[in-house]
Amino acid sequence: MNFEIGIMTFGEVTADPVTGQVPSPQQRMRETIEQAVVADEVGLDVFGVGEHHRTDFVATASPVVLAAAAEATNDIRLTSSVTVLSSDDPVRVWEQFATVDLISRGRAEMVVGRGSYTESFPLFGYDLRDYADLFREKLSLLLRIREQNPLTWSGRFRAPLVDADIAPRPAGDTLPIWVGAGSPASAISTGKLGLPMAMPLLLGPMNSHVENAELYRSSARAAGHDATALRISINAHGFVGSSSQHARDTMYPYFATGMMENNHQRGQGFPISRAAFEAQASPAAALFVGSPQEVIDKLLGYHELYGVSRALIQLGFGGMPQDEVLAAIERLGTEVAPVVRREVAAREGSTG
Amino acid sequence: MTALAATAPRAVPSTTPLRVVVVNGSPSEQSKTMGLADLILDTLRTTLPIEVTRVDVYRLGSGFTGALERDDVPPGIEDTIQTVENADLLIAAAPVFRASVPGMFKHLFDLVDQYALADKPVLLAATGGGDHHALVLEYVMRPLFGFFQALTLPVAIYASAGDFDGTTVLNPRVHGRVEVALIDIGNILAARVREVADQAEASP
Numbered sequence: 001m002n003f004e005i006g007i008m009t010f011g012e013v014t015a016d017p018v019t020g021q022v023p024s025p026q027q028r029m030r031e032t033i034e035q036a037v038v039a040d041e042v043g044l045d046v047f048g049v050g051e052h053h054r055t056d057f058v059a060t061a062s063p064v065v066l067a068a069a070a071e072a073t074n075d076i077r078l079t080s081s082v083t084v085l086s087s088d089d090p091v092r093v094w095e096q097f098a099t100v101d102l103i104s105r106g107r108a109e110m111v112v113g114r115g116s117y118t119e120s121f122p123l124f125g126y127d128l129r130d131y132a133d134l135f136r137e138k139l140s141l142l143l144r145i146r147e148q149n150p151l152t153w154s155g156r157f158r159a160p161l162v163d164a165d166i167a168p169r170p171a172g173d174t175l176p177i178w179v180g181a182g183s184p185a186s187a188i189s190t191g192k193l194g195l196p197m198a199m200p201l202l203l204g205p206m207n208s209h210v211e212n213a214e215l216y217r218s219s220a221r222a223a224g225h226d227a228t229a230l231r232i233s234i235n236a237h238g239f240v241g242s243s244s245q246h247a248r249d250t251m252y253p254y255f256a257t258g259m260m261e262n263n264h265q266r267g268q269g270f271p272i273s274r275a276a277f278e279a280q281a282s283p284a285a286a287l288f289v290g291s292p293q294e295v296i297d298k299l300l301g302y303h304e305l306y307g308v309s310r311a312l313i314q315l316g317f318g319g320m321p322q323d324e325v326l327a328a329i330e331r332l333g334t335e336v337a338p339v340v341r342r343e344v345a346a347r348e349g350s351t352g
Numbered sequence: 353m354t355a356l357a358a359t360a361p362r363a364v365p366s367t368t369p370l371r372v373v374v375v376n377g378s379p380s381e382q383s384k385t386m387g388l389a390d391l392i393l394d395t396l397r398t399t400l401p402i403e404v405t406r407v408d409v410y411r412l413g414s415g416f417t418g419a420l421e422r423d424d425v426p427p428g429i430e431d432t433i434q435t436v437e438n439a440d441l442l443i444a445a446a447p448v449f450r451a452s453v454p455g456m457f458k459h460l461f462d463l464v465d466q467y468a469l470a471d472k473p474v475l476l477a478a479t480g481g482g483d484h485h486a487l488v489l490e491y492v493m494r495p496l497f498g499f500f501q502a503l504t505l506p507v508a509i510y511a512s513a514g515d516f517d518g519t520t521v522l523n524p525r526v527h528g529r530v531e532v533a534l535i536d537i538g539n540i541l542a543a544r545v546r547e548v549a550d551q552a553e554a555s556p
Binding site: 129131 | 515
């Protein structure tokens with residue numbers, strides 16, 4: 001299995017902590033498409049766009065952004081990161097991503113999740129008390145739409161479908177649906193369904209999902225799926241600098257701002273000191289931040305820990321200036337990715 | 353697959369099931385706390401005949417919440433408290449709220465007779481938003497039942513939000529811990545079932 005390396009963004013519109021400037025939504029949107037273009041040019045495998053329903057993010061409608069990125073790129077795969085399926089209609093989600101798939105000649109994917117932000121629930125008229133049931137039902141419908149057409153279905157949270165003809169059908173055989181899963185229960189449910197799993201790792205030790213990954217594989221095996229064929233992706237923040245120091249110095253103020261502005265835990269930001277950030281950048285911690293060699297080491301570390309076959313790095317979180325982001329994307333594609341792919345291929349070749 | 357079934361004593365054939373009372377400290381209709389309690393009850397049912405009564409402390413009403421002492425409670429609530437006092441096994445299940453058990457949960461035990469729970473097996477169970485709350489079992493709940501001289505079971509059970517899908521416990525570690533907790537007391541409970549059965553036969 002090829003090791004895929006990509007980037008993802010939430011398109012945050014945040015005042016630059018250095019200059020105080022707030023980019024316009026239009027500027028941030030164009031920059032987001034430009035990031036996809038550069039990622040494609042330097043041979044990265046995946047470009048991901050998130051979904052947050054607030055004015056300090058431009059990415060609320062990820063399939064529209066991905067459609068624009070599709071038109072501006074050639075080879076890179078295009079995914080949501082994530083689609084908040086719990087507060088959306090699976091039929092509409094399917095139509096939109098299948099459309100991106102046709103536009104992009106078969107490059108569309110989605111990562112569906114419950115969402116770590118809650119704004120979309122009241123916005124679309126859903127009750128957070130149904131959090132678990134909403135996701136379960138909507139995911140099961142989305143999978144049914146993928147596997148058969150026309151479709152007859154009924155459930156609790158949307159009108160029933162009677163012999164419904166749902167279009168378009170994807171360009172290729174299928175449209176990959178990953179599940180974003182961060183808890184033991186999510187890992188077990190995802191494994192049972194035999195779907196690929198995207199593990200979000202915000203802060204903390206690299207190995208904090210080891211138990212989840214084991215639960216995922218064992219529940220997949222118990223449900224009769226071929227666990228060796230199942231894919232896991234790691235999604236974490238990072239920045240590839242010209243040197244170790246440059247990477248940390250560049251990333252820290254923006255990352256700290258992003259955590260403060262956008263991590264609204266109970267209405268409060270999440271303060272992260274430089275010392276705490278440095279700890280998160282150390283070899284055993286989550287962040288992909290450092291020189292190209294440090295990021296190579298960390299990617300290989302994740303591969304060794306989890307057998308991941310994909311890594312999505314959230315680059316420039318907190319509204320980093322575009323020139324720094326593009327330079328980091330370039331380093332990731334030209335200096336990091338080829339080495340990691342070669343090493344992983346050698347590892348997997350040697351273990352059969 | 354249950355280790356419990358393999359190691360626990362065989363169920364005593366008896367027409368008198370063990371009276372299990374769950375004191376549920378959650379305010380929610382559908383709760384993770386009851387999800388965990390249900391897992392414990394289902395595991396228990398595989399080895400013993402049980403009869404379950406559930407006391408939802410948040411549903412007992414103003415007669416309960418307004419009672420300053422035992423004499424103040426209305427007859428219906430008196431019956432409820434006596435049910436708790438007469439249980440063969442008490443399952444004390446509470447969500448962590450403001451770093452402790454919810455006040456209503458504590459209030460019920462403030463009204464229970466000081467010696468009514470002496471030597472009574474009590475299984476402690478708690479749920480919380482994250483693993484950081486796990487010691488509520490040891491630092492809040494166990495001392496409370498220690499005061500009552502109750503027989504708190506050595507293994508208490510905690511589950512975090514991430515162990516659940518809705519109200520269903522998915523994490524096998526939690527299932528395993530429930531089994532361990534019940535294996536520890538299999539003999540004690542079986543003996544109590546036998547005692548209950550003997551008493552039932554002895555009484556005319």
